[in-house]
Amino acid sequence: MDKVIKLTKIFLKNSFSNMDARMGISSKSKSKILIYGILFLYFAGLIIFLSYNLLDGLISIHQETIFVGMILFMIFGLAIFQTLFSSINILYFTKDNEYILPLPLKPYQIILARTGVMLIIEYVIIFLLGLIPLVMYGVLTNAGILYYITMICSVILLPILPILLISIIVMIIMSFARFTKNRNRFQLIASILLIGIVIAISVATSGTRDNLTNEEMAQAVVQANGMIEIMKGYVPTVDYMVEALTTNSLFIVVINIFKTFIITAVGLVLYLIISQKLYFKGLIGNLFGSSTTTSNKKINQEKYQNSKLYKSYIGKEFKTLARNPVFLLQCLLPAVLIPILMVFVVYSSLNGDGGLAESTIKMLGNTPTNSFLIIGIILGIIQFFTMFIYISITAISREGSNAIFMKYIPVSLYRQYIYKIIPNIIMNIVTIIISLGIAEYILHLPVLTLVILFVIATIMGILQSILMIIVDLKRPKLNWDSEYAVAKQNMNLVFPVLLSMINIVIIALMVYLFKNINVYLGLAMLGCLFIIATFVANKYLYNNQNELANKIS
């Protein structure tokens, strides 16, 4: 067990090494701690606010125990979703796999350590999204110490089973890797397949949930209760822990925790037996299988043609993004998938209510003041969508140790920065076009408004791209063990969220301040504000191009 703990620590350190260094108390860390502290407080505050409102409503109709069921199912569901995204990378695509395999370690030790990494990442997320609401419940219902002990047991035990279950599914899929002739393509297909499962589940569940929102509270409670009752049958551990959390009897608490513990332990034993048979076959197939189908095709004569440097460089960026499954899924695809998926989910469920929300939006759009409001909302939504495009924020980190290439080629660093952010700007524009297309379909906006919206959103996209590459240059994560560490386990990814939040606040302020002036004049002022900000950011990037690259060495 000692080796498992040490190995887990090494895997975690490897994944979060840069983050550790940044979060350490030494060197300029106070301001960083402050930033993370503010972010944590912001999200924690948001969760407390939402939990309080929901709990307050439920307590008023004496149905507060439903809240516990909802949170525990959320913990279970979160573990499923998070593992679907992370397991394939943590189990199969980390660079250290090659170095770990020859070490004198037993298979179960490696499997347990890898699973431990997934579990610890899960606990961090659950601490914020699961533990805070459960503490809120305890506070608002004046729960005793028994509740809090049970709560900690729930948070520790519940995520284990879904992680084991999803990991087994991933291992089954990946065990086919050894039969494939092209492991890169297989990795991509396997990743897309898993994301497809996530999307399918989210579409299916969101439809049901949204249909409930406009029901009367009592009816919603009955339905939610019914749903939880149905799901309890499939997830007995959640059922036991709900019972343990909502009782005052010590005996019932102990029995239910014991039952959950036994089921989890049996699950773990089964997992170890199955995974020892599956994991290493897939891992070896993935590591040592043919990485690409070899081609003996003659090179076309046209291929030798000169290309402008910008085309060549940007083309290289796109090829690197598109041919890497993790970067494709985390950096390129969200630009297309997120607006379509979100709008599909929201719009289809709104239509289910007889087009009520649609007619409300149309009604809001009738007066000039409210048109400005609608425009502000659309810009805010676009901001929300584009914060998931991680091309610019990972532009330098993605290069890893190759980043030094930028410094010895005879191309100015500023030009290279611009070439690196152009894919981000292009994908931003794709998101903007999709979002505006949907907005036009729903609201039938005037062409001029669409054009202005496009221009302002594009300027904001350029600003975001420049600012994010500056962040990545100042805090590059160049030593990584898998692409996943750059595109997911990277604290820099909070900065696009932070910027989008700031932009949304600015938009809201402008909408409020300019509500009494002409819409187009207000929009022009908003546009000017972002043009100035973009100009300043670009000037900073240009003037400090060499200093910004100091961390690349």
Added chain:
Amino acid sequence: MIEIKNVSKSYIKGKKSVDNLNLDVKNGEIFGFLGPNGAGKTTTIRMITGILNIDEGDILIDGKSIKNNSLEAKKSFGFVPDSPDMFLKLKGIEYLLFMADIYDVPQEKRKEKIEELTKKFGIYDQLNNQIQSYSHGMRQKIVICGALLAEPKNWILDEPMTGLDPKSSYDLKEMMREHAKSGKTVFFSTHILEVAEKLCDRVGIINNGKLVFVGTFDEMKQKFKEETSLEKLFLEITEK
């Protein structure tokens, strides 16, 4: 020609990784840069190539300062870094054409040059495959091809023989000799003393950030008054 003038570099305040280095690598010369691990070889090479900023002094490549005229200086050399794991998702041909675009290799020359280099290193048939499917040695070869494509006057190679098979290693050494014979410069670091002994016109030995010896192998023997191998002399110099 590479001129290193009073160059110093510190990573930690008060501790110089490279201390007041002075060195001229002349045209028509193969210069071997030797030293134990952590002596300052890679730091020096990274300063020559502009990857690291120079704290004190300057480096001129064909008379152009890497500090003040870096783009022009960078056009004057081809660099092979110590790790060949670059642009793994690109096909070999895509990488070489990308390098050709960066170094403005003319249309009429790039086909001829790519074919010549890749055939010499035996990787021509692999050009349509992604670099990640290459072995370590093949990756080293494609990076060397990329660096030599634009026919730079100065070659700067960090451990270029690592991973190369005997035939490719021999071919590279021959190319280095031809390059120097045509009046151009080769500056390379190596741990293989035998290669340095047989190939280099002069060697420089760096230890603890200081250049402890510069000269020919014969000069080294004379200086230490010993009729022995470079290996023994190297150990004597660096362990002093």
